[in-house]
Amino acid sequence: MYQSIAWYATLFLVFLLALAFAFVYGESRKLREYGPIQEKGYKIRKFYFLGLLALMGFATAMSLSKLPYDNPHAIAKEHAKIIEVTGLQYAWEFSDENFTVGEEIQFRVTSKDVTHGFGIYNPDLQLIAQTQAMPEYTNTVAITFDEPGTYKILCLEYCSVGHHVMMKDIIVKPKGGNDNDN
Ligand code: CUA
16 A cells, blocks of 8 residues: 555656656746846745755655664564564475464564575465575564465465475465454
8 A cells, every 4th residue: 555655746846856857848938137136036945945855854764763664663562473484405494384364463574594585475475574584583574365265375486496386275264263352
C-alpha cells in the first residue's frame, strides 16, 4: 500500500516539476529589462524559498522518525508469532511450521553458512515477501497470510551448486479449524 502511495506522490511531484520547468522555459524566452517588478519578484522568491525549506524540513522530520522503515520492534505486535528461520546449504530450518490464516508472523532469518535469499511465494507462485539470510546476522520479515494453501520458500540468492533445490513448502491452514480461538 505504501508503495503505491509513494508511486502516486512521485508521479504528482514529477508532474509539478515538469510544469515548473515549462513555466521557467517559457518565461526565459521573453526578453525584459530589469526593473522594480523584478525586485518584487526576488522578494517573492525569498518567500517561496523559505516556505519550501519549511515544507521539506517538516517532511524530513516526519519521515525520519519512521526510520528504519521495517523496524522489527515497530512491526512486531505483542502477539506476533515468532519463527526462527535458518538457511543452510541447501535447506530451510524453521523453529515452527504451523501457520494459520490471519495470524501475524514474524520470521527471524539467519544463515548457518553463506548468504541465502529467503523468499516467500504464495500458492500462485507470486513472491509476497523476502529478506536476506545472512550468517551471524538476523533479518526480520513480518507477514500475515491471508489465504490458506501451500506456500513455498525459495532461495533467492545463488549459494552454490544446490541453490536450485533449496526450497521448502509450508502449509497455511484456514482460520478457525478445531481450536476456537476466533
Ligand atoms: Cu541458498 Cu541459493
